[in-house]
Amino acid sequence: MAASSYFSIIALIFLTINLNLCSAATTGPIHRPNGRNTRFIRTSCRTTLFPNLCFTTFSKYSTRIRGNPRFLATTGLSLALNTTRSATKTLATLSKRHGLNRKDAAALRDCVQQLGNAVDELKDSISEMSSTRRGNNKDFRFRMSNIQTWVSAALTNEDTCMDGFSSAGKHKINERGFKIIVRGRVRRVGRLTSIVLAFVNRYVAATTH
Template identity: 65%
Template structure:
């Protein structure tokens, strides 16, 4: 009888362990499915941009926070564009203080700093307005129109900066170094504009 009791105890223990394992697997599967859904939303949204690969690599890490919200996606994109533009501007200011720059290079940097400064203001205003937009109707459409105008202007500022770097008198290495920063800014701003347009379209 003792042996039989021992056998049943071991059997019951095995069943409990298997049950616990199954429950843990089920509970672990839920967030994975949820995360997969969020990632698919990012991937689908990025297909509407001009830089889908960069977009997915950049925003997939924020998939859980964004969820499936077009508004949070647009807000996140604007914030990343704003932070990247601000960082690029600071690096150009530092670069402009170095000795040995040609007059043409120094002038191009001044233009970039000025243009990106405008871009920073426009993106900041866009973030502020998007965070306090109305629920819908004409007010919402007016606010989104302002945001679209500002982000488009920020993208134009980026292009103006890069145009100033196209002169032959500018050192190729210098031009490549600056353009690399501005191109990243422009790409993220372009993605932000696409997401703002997508969000605006959901309330038409």
């Protein structure tokens, strides 16, 4: 494939990424935040590994979250799921493009599979969260433990995706093009999932002590 055609594909995918990121971040109406709700988001984000990304992402939903650790965790799970789905679709499309060497193509397919597993684990987490109710402390702890396990597994799958891709061969066009896209998408998904895991852990700590 000619370099000009390849870069045209890359430009198209970058446009798709921007559109997907916009749709992934909109899981419902975003309301104007107030000071107390925004402070809760900022304080919560300080306990994560990526406080700036966290605040930029979740401050839009501060009125919906309303200073509630449970709402913070559930909103985070939904955002992580949407973002991971978006990344999976983008990388699946990219894996079907011509011009990839065999090692890169295989690594990219493995990455898509790992992200697909992460999607399933996040879906299970959301379903379990909707079933958790405080009152039966033993059942609550069991369900929250499941959620912690699944979100941790999703994060591991995302890390594995990046590790496998990093070991693929390096080629000048591929390295500047689709590898940048893959790393950017997977890095964002991994960081968001890490933030959500921190929120889930905080919710568990707040309700079981």
